[in-house]
Amino acid sequence: MQGGIVEKRIPEPSRVIVIGGGPVGLVTALLLADAGVATTVVERALAPGDLPRAISLQDESFRVFEQLGIADALKSESLLDTGSRYFGLNGRLLAEAKPSPSRLGHPAKTQFDQPILEQLLFDRAVEHPGVTLLLGTEATAITHDVNGVTVHVTERGVTRQLSAEWLVGADGGRSFTRSALGIRLDGSTQTQRWIVVDLLNERAQHEPFAEFHCDGKRPYVLVPGVNGRLRIEFMLFDHEDPDEMTTPTNIRNLLVPAFRNKLLPGDVRRAAVYVAHQRVAHNYRSGRAFLVGDAAHLMPPFAGQGLNAGVRDAANLAWKLIEAIKGGASERLLDSYEIERRAHGAKMVKISRRVGAVVMATNPLATQTRDAVVRLVNLVPSARRYLANMRFITPPDYSAGVAVLPGDGPKFAGVQIGRALSQPTVTDVDGNRAGLDTYLGRGWALIGVGINPEKASAYWNGIDATRIHLLPPGVAPQKSAAGAEVIDLAETAAALTGATGGEPVFIAVRPDRYVAAVFAASDEQRVVEELRNFIDDRAREARSPQLDSSERRDVA
Numbered sequence: 009m010q011g012g013i014v015e016k017r018i019p020e021p022s023r024v025i026v027i028g029g030g031p032v033g034l035v036t037a038l039l040l041a042d043a044g045v046a047t048t049v050v051e052r053a054l055a056p057g058d059l060p061r062a063i064s065l066q067d068e069s070f071r072v073f074e075q076l077g078i079a080d081a082l083k084s085e086s087l088l089d090t091g092s093r094y095f096g097l098n099g100r101l102l103a104e105a106k107p108s109p110s111r112l113g114h115p116a117k118t119q120f121d122q123p124i125l126e127q128l129l130f131d132r133a134v135e136h137p138g139v140t141l142l143l144g145t146e147a148t149a150i151t152h153d154v155n156g157v158t159v160h161v162t163e164r165g166v167t168r169q170l171s172a173e174w175l176v177g178a179d180g181g182r183s184f185t186r187s188a189l190g191i192r193l194d195g196s197t198q199t200q201r202w203i204v205v206d207l208l209n210e211r212a213q214h215e216p217f218a219e220f221h222c223d224g225k226r227p228y229v230l231v232p233g234v235n236g237r238l239r240i241e242f243m244l245f246d247h248e249d250p251d252e253m254t255t256p257t258n259i260r261n262l263l264v265p266a267f268r269n270k271l272l273p274g275d276v277r278r279a280a281v282y283v284a285h286q287r288v289a290h291n292y293r294s295g296r297a298f299l300v301g302d303a304a305h306l307m308p309p310f311a312g313q314g315l316n317a318g319v320r321d322a323a324n325l326a327w328k329l330i331e332a333i334k335g336g337a338s339e340r341l342l343d344s345y346e347i348e349r350r351a352h353g354a355k356m357v358k359i360s361r362r363v364g365a366v367v368m369a370t371n372p373l374a375t376q377t378r379d380a381v382v383r384l385v386n387l388v389p390s391a392r393r394y395l396a397n398m399r400f401i402t403p404p405d406y407s408a409g410v411a412v413l414p415g416d417g418p419k420f421a422g423v424q425i426g427r428a429l430s431q432p433t434v435t436d437v438d439g440n441r442a443g444l445d446t447y448l449g450r451g452w453a454l455i456g457v458g459i460n461p462e463k464a465s466a467y468w469n470g471i472d473a474t475r476i477h478l479l480p481p482g483v484a485p486q487k488s489a490a491g492a493e494v495i496d497l498a499e500t501a502a503a504l505t506g507a508t509g510g511e512p513v514f515i516a517v518r519p520d521r522y523v524a525a526v527f528a529a530s531d532e533q534r535v536v537e538e539l540r541n542f543i544d545d546r547a548r549e550a551r552s553p554q555l556d557s558s559e560r561r562d563v564a
C-alpha cells in the first residue's frame with residue numbers, strides 16, 4: 009500500500025485529529041465519524057497492525073464493537089466465554105475463575121486476535137466518508153490554544169500542518185502526543201522479562217481457559233484461541249539473554265516436546281521478549297488534547313485489561329467531544345473524561361500488577377505461602393466467589409463524573425447510577441427481538457420504566473435523547489401516537505423492569521451506555537438542572553452545530 013491519503017472524498021476540515029491508527033485510535037475515530045464528526049487519523053504505519061498483542065476482550069468492548077457494526081465478524085473468529093485457571097506448586101489447580109454471566113449482552117471474557125480486529129476497524133475507516141486516514145504519516149509537533157490544535161505532520165519527507173478543534177493522542181506506550189504535551193508517565197517498569205510466543209496450527213484441544221502455571225520453577229501462561237491459535241509465555245530468568253532465548257533453536261527447546269510434538273516452519277507467528285510497565289499518565293487531558301489507550305496507561309497483561317481500558321477510554325471520550333462540537337458541553341464535561349477514566353485505568357494497572365506478582369513468584373517461601381493462602385481463601389464461601397467470579401476485575405463506576413446522584417427522594421437500588429446499563433433482550437411493536445442497545449441510538453436515551461417518557465421535559469429533545477418506554481415481559485408494546493417520538497419495547501425477562509421495585513422511574517442513559525441518573529418524575533427538574541452543568545441544551549441550540557448529517561450513519 010502507498011503511504012498518503014487513502015483515496016476517497018475528504019471531508020474538510022476535520023473537527024478532530026487522532027494521532028495513532030491502532031485499535032483505540034480507530035475506535036475513537038469511527039465513533040466520532042459515525043456521529044457526523046469529520047476526523048483525521050494520523051498513522052505512521054502503511055497498513056493495519058499484524059501483531060497479536062492484546063488477546064483478551066470484555067463484554068463492554070464488544071458492546072462498543074456492536075455499535076461499530078463489527079462485533080459479529082470479530083466473534084466468529086474468537087474464543088467466546090473464557091475463564092482463567094491458576095495452577096500452583098506441582099501443577100496443582102489452585103483456582104478456577106470465570107466472570108459472572110454478563111449483563112451487557114455479550115460474553116463476559118473472550119480471547120480474540122488483534123490483527124483481525126485491526127483489519128475490521130481499518131476496513132470500516134477506509135470506507136467511511138467521515139474519516140480521513142493519513143498513512144505513512146508522522147506527527148512531529150503539536151500546538152494548541154483555546155481556539156484549536158495544530159499538528160505538524162511529515163509524510164515521505166514533506167511536512168504540512170493540520171488544524172482541528174480537538175486532538176486525541178492514541179499513539180501507544182511511546183506516545184509522541186504525551187511527550188509533546190509534556191505529560192508525565194507515573195509508575196514503574198517490572199524487572200522480570202517474559203518471552204511471548206504466538207503459535208499457529210495448534211491441533212490439541214484446549215479448554216476455554218487462560219492457564220497460569222505458577223510452579224515457581226519457570227512461570228508460564230498459556231492462552232488458547234480459535235483456528236489453531238495459541239499463546240504461550242514464559243518468564244525469563246535474570247541470567248538469560250533475550251536474543252539467545254528467541255533463536256529458533258531455543259524456541260523449539262522451550263516448546264518441544266513439552267507443548268508440541270513437532271514445530272514446523274510457519275508454526276511460530278511471533279516470538280518476542282518484553283518487559284511489562286505499570287504506568288499511568290499524570291493527566292489524561294491538556295487543554296484541547298486528550299490521551300487514550302496505551303498513551304494514557306500501560307499495564308502488565310496478566311488480567312487481560314490493556315485493550316479493554318483503551319476501548320473504554322475511546323467510548324468515554326468520543327461522546328464528550330461530540331457534545332463539545334455540538335456546542336452544549338461545559339468544561340466540566342470535558343474534565344470528566346480524566347476523572348472517570350484515569351481512576352479506573354489506574355485501578356486496572358494495580359490489579360494487573362498484583363495478578364502478575366502472584367504468577368511470577370519463584371521464591372519457595374513465597375510460592376508455598378501463596379498456595380496456602382489461596383487454599384484458605386477457597387474455604388470461605390464469599391472469598392471463594394470473589395476469586396471464582398473474577399470480581400477483582402472491578403467494572404468502572406462513573407458516579408463521581410457525569411452522573412446525578414439521588415437527592416432526598418426515593419432511591420432505586422436496582423439500576424446503579426454511574427455503572428454500565430444492562431442490555432436486556434426486548435421485543436418491539438413488530439415482534440422483533442433484539443438487545444436493548446439496538447434501539448438506544450447513538451446519543452443519550454431516556455428510558456421510562458412504568459412511566460411513558462413522552463411525559464418528560466423538553467431538555468431531552470434538546471440533547472437529542474431517544475425516548476424509550478420499557479414494558480415488563482408479557483405486555484405488548486404499542487405504536488406511539490402520531491407526533492410522539494417514543495419507542496415502546498417489552499423485556500423478554502424482567503431485568504430493568506424488575507430492578508426498579510415497581511416504582512415508575514426514568515433512567516437517563518449516556519451515549520456510552522452508562523447510567524447518568526435514575527429518578528422519579530417529581531425529581532426531574534433537579535436532575536435536568538444538574539445535567540445542564542455538563543451539557544446545556546440551550547447553549548447547543550444557540551450554537552446550532554454544523555455536523556454533516558449526510559455523514560451520520562447508523563450501523564445496524
Ligand SMILES: O=C(O)/C=C/c1cccc(O)c1
Binds near residue numbers: 092229312
Ligand atoms: O485473558 C486473560 O485473562 C489473560 C491473558 C494473558 C495473560 C498473560 C499474558 C498474556 O499475554 C495474556
